[in-house]
Amino acid sequence: MKVQRNVALGPLTTFGVGGPAERFVTAKDLDELKQALQQARTNTWPVFVLGHGSNVVVSDSGVRGLVIRLALRGISHQRTKQGLEVSAAAGENWDDLVLHTVQKQWSGLENLSGIPGTVGGAVVQNVGAYGQELHHLVQSVDAISSADGSLKTFSVEECKFSYRNSFFKSLEPQTYIVTSVRLLLDTNGQPSVSYQDMRGGLARHFAGHDSVTLQEVREAVLEIRRSKGMVIEPNANNLKSVGSFFVNPVVSAQHFEKIKRVAGRDSAKMEALMPWFWPQSDGRVKISAAFLMEYTPYRRGFTKGRVGISPRHTLGIVNLGGARAAEIVDFAREIQTVVFDLFGVLLEPEAKLVGFEKYPLLEP
Numbered sequence: 220m221k222v223q224r225n226v227a228l229g230p231l232t233t234f235g236v237g238g239p240a241e242r243f244v245t246a247k248d249l250d251e252l253k254q255a256l257q258q259a260r261t262n263t264w265p266v267f268v269l270g271h272g273s274n275v276v277v278s279d280s281g282v283r284g285l286v287i288r289l290a291l292r293g294i295s296h297q298r299t300k301q302g303l304e305v306s307a308a309a310g311e312n313w314d315d316l317v318l319h320t321v322q323k324q325w326s327g328l329e330n331l332s333g334i335p336g337t338v339g340g341a342v343v344q345n346v347g348a349y350g351q352e353l354h355h356l357v358q359s360v361d362a363i364s365s366a367d368g369s370l371k372t373f374s375v376e377e378c379k380f381s382y383r384n385s386f387f388k389s390l391e392p393q394t395y396i397v398t399s400v401r402l403l404l405d406t407n408g409q410p411s412v413s414y415q416d417m418r419g420g421l422a423r424h425f426a427g428h429d430s431v432t433l434q435e436v437r438e439a440v441l442e443i444r445r446s447k448g449m450v451i452e453p454n455a456n457n458l459k460s461v462g463s464f465f466v467n468p469v470v471s472a473q474h475f476e477k478i479k480r481v482a483g484r485d486s487a488k489m490e491a492l493m494p495w496f497w498p499q500s501d502g503r504v505k506i507s508a509a510f511l512m513e514y515t516p517y518r519r520g521f522t523k524g525r526v527g528i529s530p531r532h533t534l535g536i537v538n539l540g541g542a543r544a545a546e547i548v549d550f551a552r553e554i555q556t557v558v559f560d561l562f563g564v565l566l567e568p569e570a571k572l573v574g575f576e577k578y579p580l581l582e583p
């Protein structure tokens with residue numbers, strides 16, 4: 220295991236921006252990860268863990284300390300009283316795991332097909348798509364402490380999963396690094412999300428079908444994702460983005476009424492963009508961030524210099540080629556400002572911003 224100096228991080232991320240890692244190492248197994256963390260502790264280097272870089276914006280000045288690229292591999296399964304327990308190491312490619320389970324007729328992950336990144340990144344971000352969220356399937360998560368190298372198994376409660384968030388994502392600095400996850404899947408071969416609960420065009424896709432296989436769900440998800448430029452494919456001209464830049468905000472019922480009033484000034488647009496809100500069990504309402512943006516100049520296809528909004532996906536801020544991280548975060552801050560001025564909603568990023576001396580976006 221060799222620690223390298225000044226390794227460019229841009230090419231290791233899907234946004235393709237950012238400066239170098241001061242020090243960089245790839246950990247292929249738990250022993251190498253332990254060694255890397257030990258070295259970081261001895262030299263008091265701050266640690267940043269990188270998966271496949273599909274949810275990070277690296278600053279132009281790069282990242283100080285030690286960047287550890289996780290490449291821990293391994294997938295196994297065992298039958299338990301509750302169902303089928305599948306264990307996957309954090310460095311596995313997420314979609315390879317999904318494909319593996321679909322081929323085996325194990326249900327649970329099919330709606331999460333085509334999400335870029337590693338298994339570890341998926342846990343940290345509690346990935347979700349088309350009505351499914353990863354935390355519904357998690358039994359436990361193994362992680363290593365960067366502070367002392369000890370290993371700990373986190374119960375699902377301890378993971379504190381919420382919408383696109385977890386205990387691990389909120390840690391600053393990263394005191395726990397996810398090394399593997401155990402998922403509980405069903406072996407009945409039936410799609411885990413009912414048609415009515417499928418989101419983002421999937422329910423429409425299957426309207427009128429009597430039964431649907433896991434493979435059909437996977438193919439439909441991939442087809443819809445491709446149409447939005449939301450898959451990263453080898454040798455393809457992929458959009459350079461982090462997928463959705465902002466998370467969907469959740470607002471009070473009162474605030475929702477205000478948003479409806481403002482949006483209702485263009486009632487045809489409001490109707491055309493349905494569904495754009497989802498009532499939550501606590502009385503609050505989740506709003507589509509893309510819906511709010513569509514009322515501003517920052518709509519699909521809008522460009523400014525070397526950055527813009529994907530022509531196929533409003534939430535996709537894209538690097539059109541050669542952009543710097545500063546241009547991306549400036550653009551994102553402009554969007555935050557106009558959406559806030561219009562609707563009183565502060566959009567928050569889904570991606571991790573790393574290496575910035577000062578947090579470059581608006582904060583609540």
Ligand SMILES: Cc1cc2nc3c(=O)[nH]c(=O)nc-3n(C[C@H](O)[C@H](O)[C@H](O)COP(=O)(O)OP(=O)(O)OC[C@H]3O[C@@H](n4cnc5c(N)ncnc54)[C@H](O)[C@@H]3O)c2cc1C
Nearest residue numbers: 270271272273274336337339340341346347397461462571
């Ligand atoms: C085209 C596109 C489409 C996308 N679609 C979706 C989608 O539908 N749904 C969705 O939820 N997300 C989506 N994403 C976002 C992204 O794919 C996920 O968040 C993914 O899980 C990130 O994994 P990664 O390995 O690339 O993480 P990275 O980008 O490498 O890291 C992201 C964050 O997680 C931390 N991290 C990574 N691995 C570990 C670990 N093992 N332990 C501790 N911390 C860790 C990193 O330090 C960083 O803070 C999309 C992204 C793109 C580019």
